[in-house]
């Protein structure tokens with residue numbers, strides 16, 4: 003669907019409706035899996051109650067589509083401040099007079115009905131928010147991003163498992179440990195991806211020296227070697243800020259891991275299980291990823307290196323939308339969309355390989371890069387500064403590629419995510435790199 007002919011308004015309308023429906027089905031699954039008491043509870047001070055996300059999804063849809071695009075009056079102006087993410091930090095949200103679950107559901111449902119009417123009548127051109135259905139695409143991505151946030155809340159929630167999904171595919175046979183990305187310029191970012199967000203624009207040329215990149219993300223088995231070698235006890239591997247945080251927070255292993263009887267166990271969506279050695283390591287902070295890389299005699303890739311490895315096609319000289327080409331992600335390419343509730347083993351998805359031979363760049367785990375979150379040369383905030391620009395600066399590190407929890411509509415080779423270097427409740431992992439001429 004995502005590669006449909008978007009120049010035909012009827013096709014574009016159908017694509018938008020399909021994406022909005024897919025997002026709402028997932029929201030329904032995530033909020034319907036628990037009872038009302040669970041929906042209003044705060045499962046972690048890091049997260050909102052699920053019922054906040056639900057009404058916030060409806061509120062943003064109303065704000066952008068019904069009011070900004072459709073010119074309609076606010077439906078319930080008194081609730082706007084409750085669902086403004088910048089007015090109330092997550093820890094405060096449970097104490098707000100939030101809409102109870104039945105009213106939050108009814109509000110989101112009512113908004114959606116009106117949005118579908120608006121979509122049916124919209125020319126999908128003639129204004130920047132309308133061109134190529136941008137605002138509709140932005141809202142479908144927004145809902146899917148909150149679905150990922152709600153899945154994180156599910157992971158943090160205590161109690162028995164309420165979600166289920168089939169296991170991901172097996173590894174695709176042995177792969178070389180690393181791939182060489184030759185020196186030269188490539189096109190980073192995009193001017194043509196219709197639903198790309200402001201921070202992915204504009205396209206610009208970046209010239210990089212050659213480098214080596216791990217073919218696959220760092221596995222649990224490799225990460226356990228770092229732990230067993232005393233990696234968490236040796237300040238040599240940590241930045242000063244990382245060491246301070248490691249010490250203050252008492253970090254000894256990835257989040258959700260426990261040690262029992264000489265074995266590492268993890269809690270995953272309410273189930274405790276042995277840590278699978280061949281899965282990409284998950285729930286590590288930037289500080290931990292960076293320390294592991296130093297211990298391994300390597301480093302995290304820069305954001306530009308990551309994108310070049312994922313998109314640059316040395317034959318055509320152009321950058322692809324995805325590692326495997328321009329066609330949208332299918333189940334053979336990448337582990338996306340909460341189809342599975344875990345990353346696939348390292349080496350899976352051979353059909354998703356990039357031109358340089360790297361695998362699983364898209365899907366499975368978000369990958370920390372060494373880069374701070376900044377605007378590209380010529381960046382222009384649009385349609386609102388609070389989407390990206392207010393986060394630019396050295397406080398945030400960029401993550402790339404998307405996890406198993408990311409929907410295809412909110413995932414592409416140019417997509418950028420960012421978070422604090424201490425964060426690890428997110429579905430974060432990493433791979434490492436080295437300069438050419440530095441011994442492996």
Ligand SMILES: [Fe+2]
Nearest residue numbers: 058062087144
């Ligand atoms: Fe939001």
